[in-house]
Structures are given as C-alpha cells and as structure tokens.
Amino acid sequence: MTQYDIIVLGAGAAGLMAAIEAGKRGRKVIVLDHAKTAGEKIRISGGGRCNFTNINATVKAGRDRFLSQNPRFALSALARYTPDKFIALVDAYSIPFHEKTLGQLFCDGSSQQIINLLLAELRKAGGTLRLETVIEGVTHADGVFTVNAADASFTGAALVVATGGKSIPKMGATGLAYQLATQFGLKVTETRPALVPLTFEPRILERLAPLSGIAVDPTRISVRKKSFDEAMLFTHRGLSGPAILQISSYWREGDAIVIDLFPNGDLGDILREARSDTPKLALQTVLSNHLAKRLAQMLAEEIGITTMMGDMSDKSFQKIEDALRRWTIKPTGSEGYRTAEVTLGGIDTDGLDSTTMAARTVPGLYFVGEAVDVTGWLGGYNFQWAWASGWAAGQAA
Incomplete structure (x- = not known):
C-alpha cells in the first residue's frame, strides 16, 4: 500500500x-x-x-x-x-x-x-x-x-x-x-447529454436527410427564450453545428426549436430587391443566391409560392419571412452521450x-x-x- x-x-x-x-x-x-x-x-x-x-x-x-x-x-x-x-x-x-x-x-x-x-x-x-x-x-x-x-x-x-x-x-x-x-x-x-446534435422523427428526417453536409452560417436557433446566433449543420441524423449544440443544453423533450435562416434581418430587403430588379426569377433561384441550392429548393417547395418574384404580393413576402425566419421544428431527442x-x-x-x-x-x-x-x-x-x-x-x- x-x-x-x-x-x-x-x-x-x-x-x-x-x-x-x-x-x-x-x-x-x-x-x-x-x-x-x-x-x-x-x-x-x-x-x-x-x-x-x-x-x-x-x-x-x-x-x-x-x-x-x-x-x-x-x-x-x-x-x-x-x-x-x-x-x-x-x-x-x-x-x-x-x-x-x-x-x-x-x-x-x-x-x-x-x-x-x-x-x-x-x-x-x-x-x-x-x-x-x-x-x-x-x-x-x-x-x-x-x-x-x-x-x-x-x-x-x-x-x-x-x-x-x-x-x-x-x-x-x-x-x-x-x-x-x-x-x-x-x-x-x-x-x-449536453452540447449534442439533435435528432428527429422519421418523417422530418426524410425531409432533412438530403441536406446532409449543408451548413448555414449564421442562423439563430431559439428555445425557451434562449437563442444563439451561430452556424447550423444538416446531418444524416438531424441537425448539428455550434448553434444546435448550444441550444441543446436548454432544449427539453417536447420543445420545438425556432430557426431563423436570416438572423441579420435582411430577408425583406432581399425579397423586395428581387421583385424590383429581377421580377422574372422564381423564389428558389433568389434563395439559392443566399443559401445552398438543395436547401433553397426544399424551402421553396415547402413554402409553395409558384409565382415569379415580380408577381408576389407583400402578403406572399410575409409568408416567406414566416417560413424562413420562424421555421419551427420539434426534435424527438439527441444523439446522446455517444457524441455529447x-x-x-x-x-x-x-x-x-x-x-x-x-x-x-x-x-x-x-x-x-x-x-x-x-x-x-x-x-x-x-x-x-x-x-x-x-x-x-x-x-x-
């Protein structure tokens, strides 16, 4: 001894x-x-x-x-x-x-x-x-x-x-x-587990999986009156990246997270400029100038506005802002201690x-x-x- x-x-x-x-x-x-x-x-x-x-x-x-x-x-x-x-x-x-x-x-x-x-x-x-x-x-x-x-x-x-x-x-x-x-x-x-990627039910994951490897920087991720403005990463299991890892410490089962893909607040200006300068472009094309092409395509399809930019109303713009700056999605869990x-x-x-x-x-x-x-x-x-x-x-x- x-x-x-x-x-x-x-x-x-x-x-x-x-x-x-x-x-x-x-x-x-x-x-x-x-x-x-x-x-x-x-x-x-x-x-x-x-x-x-x-x-x-x-x-x-x-x-x-x-x-x-x-x-x-x-x-x-x-x-x-x-x-x-x-x-x-x-x-x-x-x-x-x-x-x-x-x-x-x-x-x-x-x-x-x-x-x-x-x-x-x-x-x-x-x-x-x-x-x-x-x-x-x-x-x-x-x-x-x-x-x-x-x-x-x-x-x-x-x-x-x-x-x-x-x-x-x-x-x-x-x-x-x-x-x-x-x-x-x-x-x-x-x-x-904390500082850990978040996972989702199969229906949501089926939508997100094709986006695996795409990063959005910055995003604003919010839950329970807490938010972080950092990068987000799509993975084959769900969402990761600094903003997601940070919010995971505050997230609890049953909570939905709110994702702002344009946290600098410039989406309205982007849409109005596109309506004025490039009226014959589709929403997907405009978004692909600021987001990865696959992500822009998925978001445009979900928003469902098929008119050209020059024909869009302010009401359509509000729908786009709601979808891209207040994208609400509910995780089912996290990757656990394995990656926390x-x-x-x-x-x-x-x-x-x-x-x-x-x-x-x-x-x-x-x-x-x-x-x-x-x-x-x-x-x-x-x-x-x-x-x-x-x-x-x-x-x-």
Whole structure:
C-alpha cells in the first residue's frame, strides 16, 4: 500500500490541474486513471486543436454562460483562476494559438501540446501519474481515503474526484464520480447529454436527410427564450453545428426549436430587391443566391409560392419571412452521450464549498470539473471551468 497526501482520480483537465497546484504546495500527489494515455478528451477537443479557454469565461459572463441549479456556484473559482492565467501558462510553453471566433482560443497546432504542458507541469510539481489503473473501490476511515485498484492500493488524507461525466463513453467516460458522491452522502442532480446534435422523427428526417453536409452560417436557433446566433449543420441524423449544440443544453423533450435562416434581418430587403430588379426569377433561384441550392429548393417547395418574384404580393413576402425566419421544428431527442461534448447536471453544488470544491460533510473529499453540476457554453467555457475548479481544489487539498 502506497501513501500519499492527495490522490486524484482522473487524468483529464481538472484532475491534472488539481494535482499540479497541490504539488506546487509541496503535497505528495498521485493521479490515477484507467486510460492508456492522459487527457484523452483534451486530445480530441476542438477538432484536435483544443479550444483550451474562452477570453469571455469571466465572472461577469459566467453569470449566464454556465448552467447549474446554482449558477453562482462557479463564480468563486472563475474569479480566482481567470482565462488570462491559463493563457500565460500556454505562452510560457511557447504554444502558438489563435482566436477563432467569439473569444474561443485554439492551438495553432495539435491539442497534444496542451497535454504535454500539463504533464510537464505535473512533473515539475513532483506529482506521480499512474495510468491503466482501474479503480475497484474507495473507502474512508480515520481521516484516510483508501483507493483500491486491481493490482495496488493507495492511501491519502485527501481525495480529488475528477473522473468527468458520462459524455463520450468510447473515450472511457463512466459514472464513477456520481457513484462516489452517492457513496459519501452527496446528492446528484439529473444528468443528461449536453452540447449534442439533435435528432428527429422519421418523417422530418426524410425531409432533412438530403441536406446532409449543408451548413448555414449564421442562423439563430431559439428555445425557451434562449437563442444563439451561430452556424447550423444538416446531418444524416438531424441537425448539428455550434448553434444546435448550444441550444441543446436548454432544449427539453417536447420543445420545438425556432430557426431563423436570416438572423441579420435582411430577408425583406432581399425579397423586395428581387421583385424590383429581377421580377422574372422564381423564389428558389433568389434563395439559392443566399443559401445552398438543395436547401433553397426544399424551402421553396415547402413554402409553395409558384409565382415569379415580380408577381408576389407583400402578403406572399410575409409568408416567406414566416417560413424562413420562424421555421419551427420539434426534435424527438439527441444523439446522446455517444457524441455529447459534456454532461449537463451532476454532483449537487449544495454539498460542495464553492471556494475549495470540498464536500461539506466529508473532510478531505473534493469534486472538480465536469462531474460537478456546472456546464459551460460551447467554445472553451468547460475547459476554463476545469482549470478553475481544479485549481481551487489544488489550493486547498
């Protein structure tokens, strides 16, 4: 049996950050993970370039860009470990990066650079990493946590659980964090896939499937008084793209989503100009100047106005605007945890201290990252939560 000050379960973003910060404080730390390599979700993120933070993931923005039963819970950690602190770390390792859009920061090269940075920091802090270690059980007695693996046991005065949520099980995601929370008397809120493509019933899918691969940028997708102006992508399963992934965190079964294909509000001007300048064109032709040809054809057929532009009335224009700017469609579900980028919900924040991430009723027990009921928007917010929550636990454990 090997003794440590702190045992960290999970070698992802939050777990590595917690271990690094604890190690810097002179704590003897080990990180355990069942995977063959560390940081697998970091590796695949951002199309392999790792959208490692968002410059807008601040306390002010965090009031509405992090979902939780207690949205204020995340603010303490986000205020103390801000995006500029992780950016400084990236700069220190001379990793080139760029802002893609909306404050999203990506590596110019491979996401492996971020993993290498974290592993280098862990080594500098004196931490130990043990991979391919399957956790069989955790016990707590006399102020000591014992973690039993298939081939070894580890003890420590503190245990940081950073094993994530249920999203992308092929990457090794499990419900271990929720099991441990329940074991130690903490509540777990309802969990569901988030930042995930939406799916539709066969009748609707039959209409959408021929559009697979077509992107519309921007669109405005709305549900439950929430809307996002970003790109939308038609797939053979339904709808995806940033706008859909964002709205999926707010969508619930039974809700219809409203799609605005001309969110800049210029459709009326386009129609009036076409009536004046190109009166002999059909609606499909006019729309194909602004949308993909297949999409323009499908929409024109559904609207059903067959007269030429010069013969269209203002009433016809209103019908077109209603169809293209208020296209209402009801998903039947999502692609689930298989493709979800994160898990919505998780360990109830009522049982955690927002400044340290410590369990209120179990001294020495901490939960960080995706396992906690804090879910950020698409675009680097969830990584910033991982860095900030891991950092907070690492300062205290």
